[in-house]
Amino acid sequence: MFGRSQDSATNNTHRKSSCSKSLIAAHLVCLPRDLALPKILKPKAVIFRQSYMTSVLAVRQRGWMVFYIGTGDGQLIKLSVDRKYHAACPTVLYRTSDDRKVFLKLHLDPVDHKHVYVPFRNQMKRVPVSNCSTYTNVQECWSAQDPYCGWCGSKSSCTFEDDCTDSDWLSIPDESQHKMISHKVEKDTNGQILLKIHTHLTVGQEGPSNFACHFAATSGSICASNNPPPQFPHCTCILSDRTLPVDGLHVTVKFRLGTSQLSEQLRLNNCSNMSGPPSFMLCRQCVKAGCGWSKNSCSWANQGETDDRVCHKLESGKSFSIPEISSITPSVLSFYGTNHAVLLGRNLGDVTGVRIQTHADCTPKESPVWGNTGISLTFHIPSTHLKGVANVCVLLPDGSCHGDANITYRSSPSCGNITPSSSWMSGKRKLTLMGSHLDLVEGVVHSHDEQDIKLPINSSYQSLSYDAPAAENTSMISSSTVLLKAANETLACSLNITYYPEPEFTSFTAIRTGNNVRITLKKKSDKLEMSKDELSVWGVQDKQEYGCILEAKETSKDTDSFSCEIKGLPNTRFQKLKIKYGDKTISLSDSSSHRVSPILLSLLIIGHIASELC
Numbered sequence: 001m002f003g004r005s006q007d008s009a010t011n012n013t014h015r016k017s018s019c020s021k022s023l024i025a026a027h028l029v030c031l032p033r034d035l036a037l038p039k040i041l042k043p044k045a046v047i048f049r050q051s052y053m054t055s056v057l058a059v060r061q062r063g064w065m066v067f068y069i070g071t072g073d074g075q076l077i078k079l080s081v082d083r084k085y086h087a088a089c090p091t092v093l094y095r096t097s098d099d100r101k102v103f104l105k106l107h108l109d110p111v112d113h114k115h116v117y118v119p120f121r122n123q124m125k126r127v128p129v130s131n132c133s134t135y136t137n138v139q140e141c142w143s144a145q146d147p148y149c150g151w152c153g154s155k156s157s158c159t160f161e162d163d164c165t166d167s168d169w170l171s172i173p174d175e176s177q178h179k180m181i182s183h184k185v186e187k188d189t190n191g192q193i194l195l196k197i198h199t200h201l202t203v204g205q206e207g208p209s210n211f212a213c214h215f216a217a218t219s220g221s222i223c224a225s226n227n228p229p230p231q232f233p234h235c236t237c238i239l240s241d242r243t244l245p246v247d248g249l250h251v252t253v254k255f256r257l258g259t260s261q262l263s264e265q266l267r268l269n270n271c272s273n274m275s276g277p278p279s280f281m282l283c284r285q286c287v288k289a290g291c292g293w294s295k296n297s298c299s300w301a302n303q304g305e306t307d308d309r310v311c312h313k314l315e316s317g318k319s320f321s322i323p324e325i326s327s328i329t330p331s332v333l334s335f336y337g338t339n340h341a342v343l344l345g346r347n348l349g350d351v352t353g354v355r356i357q358t359h360a361d362c363t364p365k366e367s368p369v370w371g372n373t374g375i376s377l378t379f380h381i382p383s384t385h386l387k388g389v390a391n392v393c394v395l396l397p398d399g400s401c402h403g404d405a406n407i408t409y410r411s412s413p414s415c416g417n418i419t420p421s422s423s424w425m426s427g428k429r430k431l432t433l434m435g436s437h438l439d440l441v442e443g444v445v446h447s448h449d450e451q452d453i454k455l456p457i458n459s460s461y462q463s464l465s466y467d468a469p470a471a472e473n474t475s476m477i478s479s480s481t482v483l484l485k486a487a488n489e490t491l492a493c494s495l496n497i498t499y500y501p502e503p504e505f506t507s508f509t510a511i512r513t514g515n516n517v518r519i520t521l522k523k524k525s526d527k528l529e530m531s532k533d534e535l536s537v538w539g540v541q542d543k544q545e546y547g548c549i550l551e552a553k554e555t556s557k558d559t560d561s562f563s564c565e566i567k568g569l570p571n572t573r574f575q576k577l578k579i580k581y582g583d584k585t586i587s588l589s590d591s592s593s594h595r596v597s598p599i600l601l602s603l604l605i606i607g608h609i610a611s612e613l614c
C-alpha cells in the first residue's frame with residue numbers, strides 16, 4: 001500500500017525520515033526511520049492531504065525537505081517541510097489546462113538542481129523549482145517561505161543563493177515561522193521595561209557581524225544608555241522611560257543586515273493595562289502586543305505564555321451564541337472562486353465574515369458577508385491557486401472562527417464545440433456547449449456584448465445549454481465569439497457563432513387525416529439549420545388556437561417543410577398559423593384565401609383587355 005518515495009539523484013539528500021504516498025488515503029505522511037522493523041507503523045505527522053496524488057519527489061534543501069507532488073488532475077505542487085514536520089503553504093508550480101494526469105516519475109534536473117522534469121502522457125515539462133524573482137521586496141521574498149529564495153542585498157532582488165555573491169543573502173530560517181520579525185515586551189526585576197526583537201532570518205557568513213538595530217519613537221531615541229549591543233538574531237532596547245503612555249508608544253525599529261535595510265513599526269503597550277474579562281479576543285490582543293498571558297489576564301512577556309495557542313482554550317466571549325454551518329452553495333467551484341455563494345446554518349446573526357483556508361499553513365482568505373438573516377447569508381468565495389478541498393468557518397466579531405464546512409476547488413471550465421453554431425438575429429436560440437467542468441460556469445456571453453450575461457438553462461460536467469443573446473446588428477450577417485464567466489473571470493472559448501437573418505416562413509397547407517389535421521409549413525431554405533424542436537405552431541380557427549405537434553422536417557433545394565398534426569380537429573380551414581421560435585411569435589395567413597395566384601391574375605387581365613376590345 002505504501003510506495004517508497006523517490007530520491008533525487010543528488011547527493012544532498014540525507015534522509016532522516018522516509019515519506020510515502022498512500023494512494024488510497026492520499027495523504028503524505030512521514031514515518032519514523034526504522035522502516036525495517038516489523039511493527040505497526042503510525043504516521044509521525046500528516047503533512048499534506050490531497051486527492052489523486054500520483055507522484056512524489058523529495059529533495060533536501062538546506063534545513064528543509066521539499067516535496068514535489070504530481071496529481072491526477074494535472075498539478076505539480078511544491079511543499080516545503082521543516083525538520084519538525086511543519087509544512088509551509090503549498091504552492092502550485094505548474095498546472096495543465098486540461099487536467100492531464102502527472103505520471104509516476106518526477107526528476108530533479110541533475111545539472112542545475114533548479115528544475116523538475118514532469119512527465120505527462122505525451123509530453124515532458126521542465127518546470128523551475130522556484131520563481132524567486134516574482135517577489136519584489138524583502139518581506140515578500142521572506143513570506144514566500146521558500147527555502148530556495150532569499151533576498152540578495154547587493155542585487156536588491158529575490159534570488160537563488162548561488163545567484164547572489166558575497167554571501168549577502170537573507171533567507172528564511174530552518175524552522176517555519178509566521179513573521180519575519182517578532183517582539184516581546186518584558187519587565188525585569190529592576191522594574192525596567194525591555195523591548196526584545198527577534199529576527200527570523202538566516203544570513204551568510206558576513207551577516208551576523210554586520211547587524212545593527214535602531215529604535216526610535218516620534219520623540220526621538222527611546223533606549224537607555226546602558227543598552228546591550230545587538231546579537232544576531234536578537235536585539236534589545238531597555239526603555240529609558242519607565243512608564244508607557246496609556247494609548248501605547250509607536251516605535252520604529254530599523255535594522256541593517258549585510259547591505260540590506262529592514263524596518264518594522266510596533267506599538268508598545270503597557271501589558272498590565274490590557275485588562276478586562278478574560279476572552280479569546282483579549283488574549284489574542286495581548287499576545288499580539290508582545291505581552292504574555294498568565295492566569296486569565298495579560299502581563300509582561302516574561303511572566304506569561306507568548307504562544308497564541310494558549311488563547312484557543314478560552315471562551316469566545318459569552319455574549320455570542322456559537323454559529324453552526326449546515327451547507328454552502330455552491331460547494332464545488334472552479335479555482336476562480338464564485339460570487340454570491342449562500343451559506344445556511346444556525347446562530348449566524350453575529351457572523352461578520354467567512355474564512356476560507358486551503359491548507360493549514362496558508363494565510364486564510366476572509367470574505368465579508370451580507371444579507372445575513374441569522375440562518376442564511378451571502379458571500380464571495382475567493383479564488384485559489386491550489387485545486388482541492390478547503391475549510392470554511394464563520395468569523396465572530398471577537399476574531400474566533402466556528403463551524404467546519406468544506407468546499408472543493410476544481411479546474412477551470414473549458415469548451416470543445418457548440419451546436420448549433422448559429423442563431424437568428426433576434427436571439428434566444430438555445431445553444432448547447434460541450435466541454436469539461438461546464439457545471440462550474442456561472443454565465444455565458446457573446447463577444448459583441450459582454451454585459452449581456454446569459455445564465456445556463458441546464459448544465460453538467462460536459463454540456464451546458466443557454467439562450468443566445470440577440471445580434472448586435474440586425475441588418476447584416478455577423479459573427480461573435482463565445483466566452484464563459486466563472487466568478488470575475490471571463491474565459492475565451494475560441495468558438496464562433498454566426499448570426500443569420502430571421503427564418504422566413506412562406507406558406508402552409510392543411511389536409512384532413514381521419515380525425516386529425518396535418519399542416520405542412522414551408523420556409524425558405526437558409527443556413528440556420530433549424531430543427532423541428534425549435535418551432536412551436538398553433539392553428540387559429542375563429543380566434544381559437546389549436547396546438548400542432550411537430551412531427552417531421554423535410555429539406556429540398558430552396559424550401560424547408562415542417563409538418564405537424566392537430567389531434568381531434570377535423571376542420572381544415574385556418575385563418576392563420578401562429579409560429580413561435582426563440583423569442584419571436586409571428587402569424588402566417590392562409591395563402592389560398594387571400595393571395596391571388598399570378599396565373600389567375602394574368603387571366604383576369606387578359607379577360608379585361610378582351611372585353612375592352614369587343
Ligand SMILES: *[C@@H]1O[C@H](CO)[C@@H](O)[C@H](O)[C@H]1NC(C)=O
Binds near residue numbers: 245273
Ligand atoms: C502600567 O500600568 C499600571 C496600571 O495602570 C501602572 O501601575 C504602571 O506604572 C504602568 N507601567 C508602565 C511601564 O507604564
Ligand SMILES: *[C@@H]1O[C@H](CO)[C@@H](O)[C@H](O)[C@H]1NC(C)=O
Binds near residue numbers: 336337381383487488
Ligand atoms: C469579484 O470582484 C468584486 C469587485 O471587485 C469583488 O468584490 C469580489 O470579491 C470578486 N470575486 C471573486 C470571487 O474574486
